[in-house]
Amino acid sequence: MWAAIIVAGAGCYLLKLAGLSVPDQVLERPFVRRLADLIPVALLAALVAVQALSTRQELTVDARLVGLAAGAVALLARAPFLVVVIVAALTTALIRLP
């Protein structure tokens, strides 16, 4: 675990430093700019799916999906980040009450 933390820490720092140090021309390329826009979109979407619908190597539908839907409703209502997260957690917790 510590090795992964060190790799992520050093890597994320170098990515930031590279941005401040590289000349503008690289970003001028439309493909680079588009890819940079799309990488977070694709990764975050995959993370939402995996986090809500899988348990290790199985696809599972459970209370998490209802919580996520409640979070989506909060987002539609333009709720701030923390409210969205709390709504999702509370909804899921309430469904799981014995």
Next chain:
Amino acid sequence: MSLLSTPQRREILIDSLGVGVATGTYGVSFGAVAVTSGLSVWQACALSIFVFTGASQFALVGVVAAGGAPMSGAATALMLGTRNTLYGFKLASLLRLRGIRRIGAAQLLIDESTAMALKPADPTDAPLGFFATGSAVFVLWNLATLVGALAGNALGDPATYGLDAAVAAAFLALLWPQLDTVHKRLTAAAAVALALILVPLTRPGLPVIAAVGVAVLAALARRTSTLRSAQSRSRG
């Protein structure tokens, strides 16, 4: 120029603190989720100090919580960290940092500090927005992580409190403002579909990293379609 020499600069400082406080509260949820995913309090704190970029930190912890290898979590964190490289491109000409200052400033390069550096009408105020917001978020984010991690330790099973759903909702909230074009929505849908297909077939962690392939294909597809429309325009 003194720190508070104009009302605009005073306003930037106050806004920066506000952003720091708001982001800090979100750091509490990171600390709690990290610890309930199996990290120690110190590991959670180390992530907030050294990685210091929220989406990447949540990604690493999310992959580990889903049973993935820590290194695939780190790989996902790095992919998400590429966003900060682009912020750097935007800010390099605005901040004009050299040597040791650039090395220190780089760690503060995140969504919030970029937004606050680009906000002032007067570009000479950009460094103030960047450093004030970056430092405020850094201090409060790390304090909040510690508080959240200690609280998370006392909580017990995270599922009881719906914290597993909270992580999914956190990713959705980060994704939401970015879905501003049809092309991005389709990319997101394709990434979701591929991830779900891969879950039973691959090791945990890989379905997320595979999304990078979707992003590359989507960027290429966009290129051919713009090229084609440019060609048909020049013909017509």
